[in-house]
Amino acid sequence: MTTGLTETRSLLKSIYRLLSGRYTVSDIVNLLHVRGSFLAELLRVSSSLRDEYFGNIITYSRKAFVPLTNICANACSYCNFRRTPQDADAVLMRIEDAVELVRKWEAKYNIKEVLVCTGERPDVYPEVRDKLKMWGFRDYIEYVYSFLERLIKRTSQVLPHVNIGYLSFEDAKLLRPYVASFGLMLECATVRLLNPGMPHASSPTKHPRLRVEFLYTCERLSVPVTTGILVGIGETVDEIARSIHVLSTLCRRLTCIQEIIVQNYMPGERSSRTCATCREVLLQEMLRLLAVTRIVIRDLTSIQAPPNLAPGTYSLYILAGINDWGGISPVTPDYVNPGYRWPSIRELRKATEDMGYILRERLPIYPKYVREHRRWVSDILRDRVLSLVDETNLVAPDRASTD
Numbered sequence: 001m002t003t004g005l006t007e008t009r010s011l012l013k014s015i016y017r018l019l020s021g022r023y024t025v026s027d028i029v030n031l032l033h034v035r036g037s038f039l040a041e042l043l044r045v046s047s048s049l050r051d052e053y054f055g056n057i058i059t060y061s062r063k064a065f066v067p068l069t070n071i072c073a074n075a076c077s078y079c080n081f082r083r084t085p086q087d088a089d090a091v092l093m094r095i096e097d098a099v100e101l102v103r104k105w106e107a108k109y110n111i112k113e114v115l116v117c118t119g120e121r122p123d124v125y126p127e128v129r130d131k132l133k134m135w136g137f138r139d140y141i142e143y144v145y146s147f148l149e150r151l152i153k154r155t156s157q158v159l160p161h162v163n164i165g166y167l168s169f170e171d172a173k174l175l176r177p178y179v180a181s182f183g184l185m186l187e188c189a190t191v192r193l194l195n196p197g198m199p200h201a202s203s204p205t206k207h208p209r210l211r212v213e214f215l216y217t218c219e220r221l222s223v224p225v226t227t228g229i230l231v232g233i234g235e236t237v238d239e240i241a242r243s244i245h246v247l248s249t250l251c252r253r254l255t256c257i258q259e260i261i262v263q264n265y266m267p268g269e270r271s272s273r274t275c276a277t278c279r280e281v282l283l284q285e286m287l288r289l290l291a292v293t294r295i296v297i298r299d300l301t302s303i304q305a306p307p308n309l310a311p312g313t314y315s316l317y318i319l320a321g322i323n324d325w326g327g328i329s330p331v332t333p334d335y336v337n338p339g340y341r342w343p344s345i346r347e348l349r350k351a352t353e354d355m356g357y358i359l360r361e362r363l364p365i366y367p368k369y370v371r372e373h374r375r376w377v378s379d380i381l382r383d384r385v386l387s388l389v390d391e392t393n394l395v396a397p398d399r400a401s402t403d
């Protein structure tokens with residue numbers, strides 16, 4: 001009995017300290033272990049905070065996934081996406097082909113977000129450099145720039161969310177006029193994951209220092225950015241807590257972080273063979289993680305978790321305090337997590353409404369950044385962005401799709 005009471009007092013103190021903003025990483029660790037009725041209490045707190053800050057609206061972005069190339073210089077052991085030029089299914093898309101696909105999807109599926117996703121610096125490989133040279137590009141960044149430029153010239157409403165790994169300030173600055181938002185996961189704030197035998201041992205640009213540096217680049221360039229953590233790849237609970245704390249500190253220092261993704265590792269055909277440190281993350285653990293993240297992050301930014309990685313149970317994420325489902329594609333699969341189908345918009349709407357909330361479509365730029373478009377939206381994309389939204393800066397109902 002005494003032990004139970006002592007534990008309850010300790011957990012209540014941790015919640016109080018998190019709510020007051022005067023917490024230590026041990027408070028986060030403490031709450032990442034709660035179970036039973038205390039988990040229910042934690043969810044009640046996080047859910048109330050979400051309601052207070054974001055009301056009864058849960059958002060999503062209607063997207064198409066464009067994997068320009070799956071060739072990557074890194075080799076994260078949990079990755080199901082990466083290929084090398086020697087692989088038979090390695091892809092480096094011709095720009096015209098990629099633009100044509102998006103044009104079709106824009107017309108047929110009313111997508112607003114183009115998720116431009118690639119491996120990191122594929123031009124470390126001579127085969128890729130030769131091909132790019134043959135097509136007239138000096139390097140990979142010039143190739144991506146050319147894709148974005150033609151995409152915007154030849155389409156009428158799509159906006160690029162660019163997730164192509166770590167970029168130097170100069171490279172990001174070059175792309176910036178055609179980028180609505182960047183994406184770069186912190187994944188984990190510990191350098192231990194780069195040690196031999198760990199998932200980032202052959203992935204130098206997964207060093208947390210570089211990931212944080214990129215977030216500062218986005219601030220300097222005034223581009224909204226999405227970041228987040230990936231759990232279940234070999235980190236400890238203490239390291240997860242530290243990652244949440246690092247993101248919270250960054251959200252207090254930077255204004256460019258528009259969303260934090262809390263993503264769970266899910267086994268894939270390749271990663272099951274290559275990742276010795278990976279484990280599946282249980283639903284209860286995800287709920288704790290989302291709730292604690294919401295309590296730490298409060299209203300500093302949006303929190304989303306991918307629904308396709310919790311098939312059948314994702315509506316419970318609403319209880320844990322998320323306010324966004326991320327990008328959902330009515331047309332392309334999740335190339336990063338093959339085998340995990342996105343719910344349809346109809347399913348997502350039903351699950352959201354069953355929990356008492358309203359589903360609204362957003363752009364790949366969150367409303368706050370649309371409102372402050374003079375700072376956050378480039379001159380090239382501004383008219384396009386403003387033509388798509390209503391007074392809430394979410395997609396106007398007459399421009400949205402219902403399924």
Ligand code: SF4
Pocket residue numbers: 072073074075076079080081082118119120165203
């Ligand atoms: S997770 Fe990203 S950086 Fe790592 S190997 Fe896969 S594509 Fe490359």
